[in-house]
Amino acid sequence: MAAVQETVEAVAALEKYEHGFTTDIDQEFAPKGLSEDIVRFISAKKEEPQWMLDWRLDAYRRWLELEEPDWAKVNYPKIDYQDSYYYAAPKTKEGPKSLDEVDPEILAVYAKLGIPLREQEVLAGVEGAPRYAVDAVFDSVSVVTTFKKELAAVGVIFCSMSEAIREHGDLVKQYLGSVVPTSDNYFACLNSAVFSDGSFVYIPPGVRCPMELSTYFRINAKDSGQFERTLIIADKGAYCSYLEGCTAPMRDENQLHAAVVELVLLDDAEIKYSTVQNWYPGDPETGKGGIFNFVTKRADCRGDRSKVSWTQVETGSAVTWKYPSCVLRGEGSSGEFYSIAVTNGHQQADTGTKMIHLGANTRSRIVAKGISAGKSTSTYRGLVSAHPKAKGARNFTQCDSLLIGKTCAAHTIPYIEARNGQSVFEHEATTTRLSDDQLFYCQQRGLNQEEAVALLVNGFVKDVLQQLPMEFAVEAQKLVAISLEGSVG
Amino acid sequence: MLNIQNLHARVEDKAILKGVTLDVPAGEVHAIMGPNGAGKSTLSYVLTGRGGYEVTEGSTSLNGEDLLALDANERQRRARGEDEIAAPAFLKLAREKAASLKIDFEMLKRGLNVGFSGGEKKRMEIFQMAMLSPKFLILDETDSGLDIDALKIVSEGVNALRGPERGMLVITHYQRLLDYIKPDRVHVLAAGRIVASGGPELALQLEAEGYDKYASAAA
Structure with a gap:
């Protein structure tokens, strides 16, 4: 009962989007609009080497020739790419060296969001509670990364992308764009030209990362886009678990978030990547505002027996366009995708995964749970393919959709391609409506309607929540309940 | 305990309950029997507050508290005993x-x-x-779909809850359940009204004679 009670209190306290506050801080912007000069400006701001600038400019020129994709089942007004800021950063003299130099206003933002930026605060927490290191990205820049020293002691590099380009140029040069090439798609290409910051992780051979790594993205500035770039490399036999969280203020204008995440796995490496996405979804009544979340995430299982797992809880954003994918190149490598996509109000989500089986005896598993309420639309779009060499490939896919109310929609669009005769693909899908009978059954046990919906939905998404690290699973469970507040009745 | 006064209810435009009056004092078990379509399930839904049923007349209260003013889950909480x-x-x-x-x-x-x-x-x-352990129980067709062994276990569970503080309303088609859960009173519901009331012997009589007599009397 305690958890349910807590949810109810959380709902009552919030009523609306919890993270919708804005913060007045002294910020520095690049001029509005997009041009080669802006790309140069961003690169110069970050004191990047020439090769990086060339890489960006190459991407920018390719982007000019690409067309915005329109195949996803989402509708949104045409984006004016010249009417946005591509660089917004809190003003500091040289970039903070320690937490004491970070603008207290920014620290207050993270405190309000409940993100521990002070290592001692994390350490002073409950005994035995798992610790996690945080990279905090505020608009276009990383403001602080915690636990760097402790991680460095075991050889783990965890820092902002800007720092990685300066300090670990060889690694970045070797792997950046090797999973998601610059011209992979329209939004990835745009990101390649103007990406501002993000996280960089390198786990050396045989090292098991001693703590959870996480990045917390916050969009604060008005009319700005966020283009973060994350690169995680797990060397032979390495392991790490990584989590990203995202929030943004409530604004009437749409803001673009076009991120690229690349994961590289060598032999026997394992990466667990979890996302709790809670960007501002727009006004629930009018559909005004909200984030356009157009993200390219891909893992390349280059090494034999490597293993990658994507878990995502998508509750925010006005429009979501996102397909975390696994390229299963290494023999016996495996990919997993666990997803909860919640849409309410006027939200639209077109999300799923791609499991590309290239190597022999590769395995993949997809568990996707979509919940739609209000006037929202949720689409699962997933590709499972086995190439001629991928003999013995196996996939299991389960897609379940839950509809709440009569004005929402759910779609499931699977693409299945088997190009050899020795692959086994299974696909199961269900669509159900949250029934009055189930709600009444719960009410008969004394639960009110909100509690009943939370309980039933929690049961529906349990398989996916179990994949999240414990403390985030609790958060995610609450988030799902809050997102569906007022969806029945 | 449970008091129902002249209760009328309808689903959309169809009147189902046409003036049900019933009193179940604490410590007693009352059975409601009746043919299909008599309004037995509607009665239990109206008492428990399920959506889609509109009460057009009458009242119902538990220990003096107006049930119709409460949400479904609130009614359940009122009826609940535990701390x-x-x-x-x-x-x-x-x-x-x-x-x-x-x-x-x-x-x-x-x-x-x-x-x-x-x-x-x-x-x-x-x-x-x-x-x-609720203070008041409404058992609607609890026996349907049960084999004899399950029926015994269920009945024992219900009987274990019988006590001077607790009232029960047992709704059933068949007398069989009442062999296990012995009622203090039996009421016949037909065409939306209680048309006969009596002791446990009434259930046996119904089993022998059927509902025809009451169905025609109500019509």
């Missing part, structure tokens, strides 16, 4: 109650009603009832 309970005590109680109803504790680790047979569902409801 706040700590997790270890709850678990201990659950183990005891499960054992007494011959429910394998492993079953409690499964998702509720997921892949349950009809009998398992019913047994689980009786188990929940034993845990919540």
Whole structure:
């Protein structure tokens, strides 16, 4: 009962989007609009080497020739790419060296969001509670990364992308764009030209990362886009678990978030990547505002027996366009995708995964749970393919959709391609409506309607929540309940 | 305890209950029998506050409190007996109650009603009832879908809750259940009204003669 009670209190306290506050801080912007000069400006701001600038400019020129994709089942007004800021950063003299130099206003933002930026605060927490290191990205820049020293002691590099380009140029040069090439798609290409910051992780051979790594993205500035770039490399036999969280203020204008995440796995490496996405979804009544979340995430299982797992809880954003994918190149490598996509109000989500089986005896598993309420639309779009060499490939896919109310929609669009005769693909899908009978059954046990919906939905998404690290699973469970507040009745 | 006065209710434009009056004092078990379509289930839904039923006239109260003014879950909370309970005590109680109803504790680790047979569902409801120990019980067609062994277990569970503080309303088609749960009073509901009331012998008489007499009397 305690958890349910807590949810109810959380709902009552919030009523609306919890993270919708804005913060007045002294910020520095690049001029509005997009041009080669802006790309140069961003690169110069970050004191990047020439090769990086060339890489960006190459991407920018390719982007000019690409067309915005329109195949996803989402509708949104045409984006004016010249009417946005591509660089917004809190003003500091040289970039903070320690937490004491970070603008207290920014620290207050993270405190309000409940993100521990002070290592001692994390350490002073409950005994035995798992610790996690945080990279905090505020608009276009990383403001602080915690636990760097402790991680460095075991050889783990965890820092902002800007720092990685300066300090670990060889690694970045070797792997950046090797999973998601610059011209992979329209939004990835745009990101390649103007990406501002993000996280960089390198786990050396045989090292098991001693703590959870996480990045917390916050969009604060008005009319700005966020283009973060994350690169995680797990060397032979390495392991790490990584989590990203995202929030943004409530604004009437749409803001673009076009991120690229690349994961590289060598032999026997394992990466667990979890996302709790809670960007501002727009006004629930009018559909005004909200984030356009157009993200390219891909893992390349280059090494034999490597293993990658994507878990995502998508509750925010006005429009979501996102397909975390696994390229299963290494023999016996495996990919997993666990997803909860919640849409309410006027939200639209077109999300799923791609499991590309290239190597022999590769395995993949997809568990996707979509919940739609209000006037929202949720689409699962997933590709499972086995190439001629991928003999013995196996996939299991389960897609379940839950509809709440009569004005929402759910779609499931699977693409299945088997190009050899020795692959086994299974696909199961269900669509159900949250029934009055189930709600009444719960009410008969004394639960009110909100509690009943939370309980039933929690049961529906349990398989996916179990994949999240414990403390985030609790958060995610609450988030799902809050997102569906007022969806029945 | 439960008091129903001249209760009229309809679903959309169709009048189903046409003036039900009934009093179930604390400590008594009353059975409601009647033919299909008499309004038995509607009565239980109206009492428990399910959506889609409109009360057009009359009133109903539990221990003097107007039930119709409360949401479904609030009615349940009013009818509930237990105090706040700590997790270890709850678990201990659950183990005891499960054992007494011959429910394998492993079953409690499964998702509720997921892949349950009809009998398992019913047994689980009786188990929940034993845990919540409500002050007043409405059992609607509890016997449907049960084999004899399950029926015995369910009846024992219900009988264990009988007491001077608790009232029960048992709704059933068949006399069979009443062999196990002995009612103090039996009422016949036909065409939306209580058309006859009597002791347990009335149930036996119905079993022998059928509902024809009452159906025609009500019409």
